[in-house]
Amino acid sequence: MLEKIQKELLKTKTTLVAVSKTKPTSSIQAMYDKGQRIFGENRVQELAEKYEKLPKDIQWHAIGHLQRNKVKFIAPFVSMIHSVDSSRLLEEINKRAMENKRVINCLLQFHIAEEASKFGWQSVEEVLEFLNSPSFTKMNNIQIQGVMGMATFTNDTEQVRSEFKRLKAYFEDLKISYFADNHEFKEISMGMSGDYQLAIEEGSTMVRIGSLLFGKR
Ligand SMILES: *Cc1c(COP(=O)(O)O)cnc(C)c1O
Numbered sequence: 001m002l003e004k005i006q007k008e009l010l011k012t013k014t015t016l017v018a019v020s021k022t023k024p025t026s027s028i029q030a031m032y033d034k035g036q037r038i039f040g041e042n043r044v045q046e047l048a049e050k051y052e053k054l055p056k057d058i059q060w061h062a063i064g065h066l067q068r069n070k071v072k073f074i075a076p077f078v079s080m081i082h083s084v085d086s087s088r089l090l091e092e093i094n095k096r097a098m099e100n101k102r103v104i105n106c107l108l109q110f111h112i113a114e115e116a117s118k119f120g121w122q123s124v125e126e127v128l129e130f131l132n133s134p135s136f137t138k139m140n141n142i143q144i145q146g147v148m149g150m151a152t153f154t155n156d157t158e159q160v161r162s163e164f165k166r167l168k169a170y171f172e173d174l175k176i177s178y179f180a181d182n183h184e185f186k187e188i189s190m191g192m193s194g195d196y197q198l199a200i201e202e203g204s205t206m207v208r209i210g211s212l213l214f215g216k217r
Pocket residue numbers: 019021042063064150192193194208209210211212
């Protein structure tokens with residue numbers, strides 16, 4: 001399955017984040033041995049434990065809701081945080097990155113789904129207000145590389161498609177109004193096992209695929 005997905009993604013230059021949450025290190029090692037280097041986890045403790053046990057050239061992506069008091073556990077090594085949903089979280093990431101003398105790549109998670117339970121920024125205006133505030137200008141240890149979103153869990157593909165379109169539009173809007181000269185602002189993290197092909201059609205640059213690769217959780 002990995003080879004098949006990798007081939008599909010190669011055509012569209014989409015990055016694969018292999019979502020290994022709940023899976024044992026042996027399964028991750030097996031996928032690493034086939035060449036996969038980017039893995040995504042949604043729980044901090046699990047992420048830190050797997051980082052300790054597995055090869056050090058793995059790029060670990062934190063993809064799930066992140067509590068501020070847990071940032072310190074992953075700040076020394078995490079390669080990207082997809083789920084930045086508040087200014088206070090970003091401040092904490094910046095602080096911990098500074099302590100570790102690192103720059104941590106971040107994505108701004110937008111709320112695009114119908115479900116009330118999913119986290120994220122609600123509008124571009126809200127994000128711009130923060131980006132233009134003095135507190136953001138002082139954050140030198142984070143690099144905002146793009147946006148992330150999760151579509152509604154539904155079989156209605158038109159709804160999912162329209163949510164992906166919305167995220168893409170948010171990305172373009174931010175690109176024009178704030179990140180025009182910033183070539184690092186380039187990622188749209190959207191698409192999971194059930195909807196990644198749709199996401200790619202709608203402009204995803206990074207898909208987060210778990211169960212399709214590793215089997216059911
Ligand atoms: C679990 C998870 C995924 C992967 O889901 P699958 O349906 O198993 O592909 C993607 N993104 C986030 C944020 C997740 O928590």
